Amino acid sequence: MRRDNDNERTTDSAGAPSSAFELRFLGTGAADHDWARLGASDVRGSAGTLFGGRVLIDAGVTGLENLTRFGVDPAGLRAIVITHSHDDHFKPAVIAKILDLRGDGAERIDIYCTPQALEQLDAVLPAGMFQGHAIRSGDRFTVDEMRFTVLPANHALKDFSEEAFHYLIETPYGNILYALDGAWLTRRERLLIGDRQLRLIVWDATMEKAGDWRCFEHNDLAMIDLMMLSLRGTETVDEKTICVLNHIARTLWPEDAAEAEAIAAAHGYLLAHDGMRLELKSVRDGGRK
Ligand SMILES: [Zn+2]
Numbered sequence: 001m002r003r004d005n006d007n008e009r010t011t012d013s014a015g016a017p018s019s020a021f022e023l024r025f026l027g028t029g030a031a032d033h034d035w036a037r038l039g040a041s042d043v044r045g046s047a048g049t050l051f052g053g054r055v056l057i058d059a060g061v062t063g064l065e066n067l068t069r070f071g072v073d074p075a076g077l078r079a080i081v082i083t084h085s086h087d088d089h090f091k092p093a094v095i096a097k098i099l100d101l102r103g104d105g106a107e108r109i110d111i112y113c114t115p116q117a118l119e120q121l122d123a124v125l126p127a128g129m130f131q132g133h134a135i136r137s138g139d140r141f142t143v144d145e146m147r148f149t150v151l152p153a154n155h156a157l158k159d160f161s162e163e164a165f166h167y168l169i170e171t172p173y174g175n176i177l178y179a180l181d182g183a184w185l186t187r188r189e190r191l192l193i194g195d196r197q198l199r200l201i202v203w204d205a206t207m208e209k210a211g212d213w214r215c216f217e218h219n220d221l222a223m224i225d226l227m228m229l230s231l232r233g234t235e236t237v238d239e240k241t242i243c244v245l246n247h248i249a250r251t252l253w254p255e256d257a258a259e260a261e262a263i264a265a266a267h268g269y270l271l272a273h274d275g276m277r278l279e280l281k282s283v284r285d286g287g288r289k
């Protein structure tokens with residue numbers, strides 16, 4: 001198992017400076033979608049989001065289709081960052097296929113995940129095909145212009161000693177909190193975010209309504225409202241902070257997309273959908289495009 005001594009690592013930037021930063025939501029479903037029917041309008045892919053066209057967060061069951069159906073060339077990926085090893089977020093065989101499609105000439109790819117997940121990758125991927133990084137909460141690493149802080153999430157894996165992560169991603173376009181899966185924010189996570197202002201939060205919004213048994217590992221809208229209220233009190237967020245609801249369960253939100261979007265909008269949030277683009281312009285230029 002590899003583990004760097006340093007708490008902070010840097011992946012060199014090859015990218016030219018750009019005027020905007022794009023997030024592409026490739027898969028926005030919880031694990032209850034029927035992925036044999038992926039492509040149907042009521043089916044959301046397994047979790048996966050592309051940052052700056054180069055960093056893929058999570059590659060689970062539909063990880064490969066998430067790229068191919070939206071025309072994302074695997075050869076353009078610089079890093080894959082894993083939140084946790086549930087198979088709707090992490091599937092070694094799928095990652096092997098993605099890496100295979102990159103071809104021989106592709107630039108080195110870095111994969112960041114728990115030591116346990118890295119062991120699984122090492123078992124299926126030939127050495128030299130990727131650079132693995134075993135991470136734990138509190139670590140920091142940088143890919144291109146994105147500085148990641150690894151945050152501990154309240155989300156349990158079968159092996160309780162394996163962590164699940166959220167990420168704070170600091171970019172020249174503002175700070176992003178990527179918070180799925182996991183219920184609430186943990187105390188330590190809140191401390192690691194500190195006094196940084198958040199421009200965008202991607203929330204685990206598995207459930208629409210309160211009162212569900214999953215609330216000890218996923219959020220509903222009432223929980224997100226309470227967290228936003230608290231974060232507003234400390235000026236961590238303001239009225240311009242964009243909230244995207246993600247990890248949407250098929251059975252816990254209205255089937256009708258317009259109805260679900262209207263519910264999110266009534267709370268001031270955006271409901272993610274597969275293929276959705278969000279562009280952050282330079283903080284100096286102001287505002288979301
Ligand atoms: Zn999940």
Ligand SMILES: [Zn+2]
Nearest residue numbers: 084086155181
């Ligand atoms: Zn999970």
